[in-house]
Amino acid sequence: MAIPDAGSSELIDAYRVTVEDEAALQRVTEKLREHDCASADALDSTMRRLREQLPADALVRWILTGMRLYPNDPQKRLCYFSLQDARALVALDNEARTPGLGASSPSLSMLLEALASRHIRIQEQRLDLDLSDPLSDPFDVVPRRPVLSSTHLLLPSDYSSLDSSGPDLLFRASVAHAAAHLIHSPAAQPAGTLKPMSLAIISAIEDARVEQLMMRELPGTRAWFLPLLKTSLQPDGLSFAALVSRMNYALVDPTYQDDNYWVNKARTLFNGLATSLHDYAPFRETASVLANDLGQMRVRFHPQQYVVPAPYRDDNSFLWTYPETTTPQSVEELHVESSLAGMSSPQDNDERVTTGQEVRRLQYPEWDYRRHLLRPDWCTVIERRSPSPGASQRVSAQASTVRVKLPATANLTRNARLRRQPEGEELDLDAAIEHTIDRRRGHSPEHRVFTRPGTRQRSMSLLLLLDLSASTGDIAPGEGRSFLDMEKAASQALVQAARSADHRIAAHGFSSNTRECVNYYRLLDFDAILDETSSASIDACTAGYSTRMGAAIRHATSLISLEASERRVIVVITDGTPSDIDVFDNDYLVRDAQLAVQDARQAGVVTCGIAVDEGGADYMRRIVGREYCRIVNTPATLPAQLVALFARIAAS
């Protein structure tokens, strides 16, 4: 039911989102003035206090709450906006306490995965204010409902305190309801010639059926659904939505008394089928009967205005497929969003990425596995200066906030023996003799008579090799920032931790544009001092082009081989399989990278890989070997995984 505007593509940029929030707030306040001058004045006078407590997006929700609470009562509305109304304060408090979907989405997505036993992405469905259209009115927008597809669950961000006492409960209920559909509902049934009202009733009965199954399986979910159905209940209403809300509630709460014949009929019919909840067909028949009754009762149905009454239930587009012409917008939206995310970023970024100034060119071979041939001097690696910090205005704010701590990496060494220890592997001969002498002389002997090996930290040089290809510029699902930003933040954190633990560490990046041009950026060298300039140069690198990993690893190997440490390690961080525009065989670059890693190992350089990839990232396992590989499913854990990998390298 939700119609995304063209601006929703801007979703992909967290930075722009904040700007958008501000613009939305401005639009909403302007519209409020058009509707009701007195309330707008009241809002102006309280604005300062409100801004102190709420960010822009929450404030927009708070204003909408006021408008939805008192659509036809200017007096009460005025009270609300001048904070004289108790409900205004409650709503304000609710918004202030709300962590927002962004903060809850990692845990919600885990919950959904656990309940539905499959991976469904959770995305935020932002308030669709069409800022480009001066005639659109935010107060006319119908409240949004979640949208479920076979891959995504979109949760609206405009849930307000009208819908539930806290968004936590709403989100949880949405997730449980979505899981119930995913497990029990037949998806994408042909809608055929069914009338919109029949579709709505069949959907409502289907909602109730799958929830019954869910509550049977997971009794705790009743406490999530019930209060929300109760909140959305319109006990005396006779409109279509009100009757549906009464039916919804009657089907869940057996103690609820309703005086409507139709509602009671629905309940009786539904309960009659309670023994065969797994069987979809009879419920559908029942629903058709009920829809027919409503038709005869002349209940009016307005498809444009109707939203599912319970705010946590999805819009049921999951259940239906429509004939070509009337594909519901929400389904299209999913495609639109993902294709934009993929397309727009390389375009903006390619222009910026070429700015790095060339330092030197080197030739490296490449392995052609089909011909079994190491093609000499096949790839040209161009070392470039890292783009100047000014090149990118957007510095990742989170970069500085991640802190990691490296585990102690001391290894036992036989070279350092600790003598006169209270316990240990062997007796310390001198101490044992003194012990015996003391005892014979009647003195109290010293009991520390053992030796054991001491510990020492082995020197290590670590080269972080960052994938800077175009795909890293995409916004990571549920993160609100790009993978590149997270890559930068994680490497900054590791660089700081490693430097403070006296390890030698460097951070380099690469991207490729055919074999003629493998860009290699020495963002931070081993000897470079870690200061604001150097961390700014890591922050400044941008995403663009492809991932020719083998050539980059060969160059990194030649650089790290100059290090004098006992152990030399390259850590490649990437978000996808190696690829380039002049290579059409998916396996080709993987095999080449594999050989580059083997050659490095021969030269005494260990290569490890971290792949941030929701798929299995099998390629990384093949390139570096199982024990040197780490697959990160949730990008947020990247710093932790880096540290764990570091610990493994240090311990092995």
Next chain:
Amino acid sequence: MFSDLDSYRITDEPFYRPAGDEVSFFGHAYAHRLPVILKGPTGCGKTRFIEHMAWKLGRPLITVACNEDMTASDLVGRYLLDAHGTTWHDGPLTTAVRAGAICYLDEIVEARQDTTVVIHPLTDGRRILPLDKRGELVRAHPDFQLVVSYNPGYQSRTKDLKPSTRQRFVAMHFEYPDEAVEAAIVAKEADVPVDLATQLVKLAHRTRALKNRGLDEGVSTRMLIYTATLIRAGVDPRKSCEATMTQALTDEPDVIRALRGIVDAHFA
């Protein structure tokens, strides 16, 4: 130090509910004294299985929980001082080798690799244990068997078994038992009704789906037994899950919230 072997004998049958043919398989391995690796996730019943087998085969069981600081002499033995000078004390491994016990090295990857090489001569055709500090070569008792366990699961593992070590073993893979068996185990061990046990097992299955998505491992059978025990003792189910599952599994705030949601969904 380990003179009184009787204390290592298992007199009462430890409860073990087989999930497959592991009992007879282990019997064959023991009949030929093949060293065995038990691998599988935490709390799936590896240790209980070996206790059961030791009882069934009538052998004493000497268990060593391996750790990072363990040295070869912690396994083999060392000289200590006493009133008359130095005396040799056998370590647990040597005791088992001499007496013909089953020696069980639990979580062997926790020990450093240079420690675990001392078991090499015991795990091939030679079946000997050289005590170089003492200048003695101990030939293994005919009943001696070496069993080790490890958990290949967690990604956070910093160590791994050397190929030269692991190739000396027959490896048996353990998994959490299927739903009905696991529920029966929980019901028996914690003495709770099967309904409750089944509900808990379902909960555990859902957390196991989160493996590698924030959790290193899901709720284990052992955890379920703890939870069920507390519930039987009268603790509120949610509280008992919070203590034995949610907080026990993770410190990540997001994961804790997700687990709380899962727990919440399971109890009316």
